Amino acid sequence: MPNVQNVSTTQRPGAAARLSDWMRNRSWAIAMTVAIVITVGGLVILETARERIAAEYETALEARDVTVQLSTLASLLSRLSAQQNHFLLTKDDASAQDFCASAMQIRHSTQQLNQFYRSRNADSAELASFTQILALIEGRIGAGAVALQRAAPHPLDLGACGSTSEVNAADAALIDSTLTLLRDNEERRAQHALAASRADQRISTLCAAGLSALNIVLFILLFRNLGIQIDRQAxxxxxxxxxxxxxxxxxxERTRQLEALGWHLQAVSENEKTQLARELHDELGAILTASKMDVAWANRKLKDSEPDISDKLKRALANLDQGIALKRRIIEDMRPTVLANFGLVTALRTLADEAAQRNNWTLDLHLPADDIQLDEQTEIALFRVAQESLTNAAKYARASKVSIALQVGDGQVALHIADNGVGIMPADLKRTHTHGLLGMRQRVAAHGGQFDIRRGVPNGTDIDVMMPSVSTATPSVDLPPSTPSRTPV
Structure with missing residues (x-):
């Protein structure tokens, strides 16, 4: 037995410690849950009390309104009696007409009260009392009209007063006492509704105060635990x-290496294009030229004796001319001879003219009249951006007009290219697989420039490039750059 008690005593503190740790770690969640439940419950109670208070105020206002109408009806009945007595004394027709006018007002007032007492707001006893009053009032008006007709020296037009048949005169005291009873009932109903609304207001105030106190306590616990959590998070x-x-x-470090690698790859690519262009120009150009000379010689020899063979040779000469033109176009795309021999301005003008002829564009060129002296890498970068931009305009823009502007000043050179096509979409600017745009951005950034492309107004695409007139690109120390050279084509 002692051993069992020791085991139980040992286990209990462990369970209590675990429960304490769990409560300490979850106390903020428990406090927040309780605070939410209490807040929601309090809001429901307060909203219910508000609706009850609003309904009780409406009941009180309605009872006060009915009381005013009953008082007005009593005053109208008094005025009706006064007008009847005045006619009996003076025999003035105007008093008879006033009597009928008051009768009409009384009927209008009783119609409004009748709608109220026949609604769900009035009980059966009140409805019975008001029904009795209606009968008494009609009897009072009818008896008064008959009295006026009897006392008048000539027949009166009392059609507005209603029925003028012989009826029993209503007891005015009974009418007044019944109206007083109804007014007292409505006054009590209004007082009861106001008292109930005040009680509900006190209850709502107590609930709001209790809810605020509980929430303050819970928020204190919550902030205490939040302080602990904030220390841990710090x-x-x-x-x-x-x-x-x-x-x-x-x-x-990786970004610097990647930028250096991108600069190096661009330099290597330009050098390889230069080397390949040189080989195509020297080797393939020599082969195609020699073949054309041989075919032309054979065509001259066989022109008269073998006309069929001469026709085949003419076709071969045409194919050789196409091959030479294709070789020149490939060389120009890889390493433009115009850029190497005549500079950037002439190269841009030639590139734009050729693209305009192929795509039936209208050109708007704003280029310097004389060629400008720029760093070779800067010239290549600007030319490649213009080349890629015009290629994109031809493929996707469906443009009819392209403008190119080049300005140099203050150690910087600015290139602006715009078209009036469909325009680039904002979603296309965020795509990562648009290698043409990424290539232009990387090429410009590698030489210390800024590249901006945006949708034109109202349509089209605008491209702006700002670069230093001397390239600021520097290769990584781990990646020795290749030295590009101009192509002597």
């Missing part, structure tokens, strides 16, 4: 900041 945050700084350093 320690974790400091660790994350340290790790983030290390990652930032690593990312910056």
């Amino acid at each position: 320690r974790v945050q400091r660790q994350l900041i340290t790790q983030q700084e290390e990652l930032d350093q690593l990312v910056n």
Whole structure:
């Protein structure tokens, strides 16, 4: 037995500690849940009390309105009696007409009250009392009209007064006492509704105060636990900041290496294009030229004796001419001879003229009259951007007009290209697989420039490039650059 008691005593503190740890770790969640439940419950209670108070105020206002109407009806009945007595004394027809006018007002007032008492707001006893009053009032009006007709020296037009048949005169005291009874009932109903609304207001105030006190206590507990959690998060945050700084350093290093690699690959690509263009010009050009000379010689020899063979040779000469033209076009795309021999301005003008002829464009050129001296890498970058832009305009823009502008000043050169086509969509600017745009951005950024492409107004595409007149691109120390050279084509 002692051993069992020791085991139980040992287990209980462990369970209590676990429960305490669980409560401490989850106390903020428990406090938040209880606060939400209490808040929602309090809001429901307050909303219910508000609706009850509103309904009670409406009841009180309605009872007061009915009381005023009953008082007005009593005053109209008094005025009716006064007008009847005045006619009996003076025999003035105007008093008879006033009597009928008052009768009409009384009937209008009783119609409004009748609608109220026949609604769900009035009980059966009140409805019976008011029905009795209606009969008494009609009897009073009818008896008064008959009295006027009897006392008048000549027949009166009392059609507005209603029935003028012989009826029993209504007891005015009974009418007044019944109206007083109804007014007292409505006054009590209004007082009862106001008292109930005041009680509901006090209850709502007590509920709001209790709800606020409970929420204050719960929020104190919540903020206490939040303070503990914030301290823990601060320690974790400091660790994350340290790790983030290390990652930032690593990312910056990798970014620098990638930028250097991109610059190096562009330089290598330009050098390979230059070398390939030179080989195509020297080797393939020599082969095609020699073949054309041989075929032309054979065609002259066989022109008269073998006309069929001469026709085949003429076709071969035409194919050789197409091959030479294709070779020249490929060389121009890889390493424009105009750019190498005549400079950027002439190269841009030639590129634009050829593109306009192929696509039936209207050109708007704003280029310097004389050629400008720029760094070779800057010239290549600007020419490639213009080449890619015109290619995109031909493929996707469906444009009819293209404008190109080149300006140099203050150590910078600016290139602007615009078309009036369908325009680039904002979603296309965010796509990562648009290698043409990425290539232009990378080429310009690698030489220290800025590249901006946007949708034109109202349509079309605008491209702006701003670069230093001397290239600021520097290769990585780990990636020795190749030295590009101009192509002597």
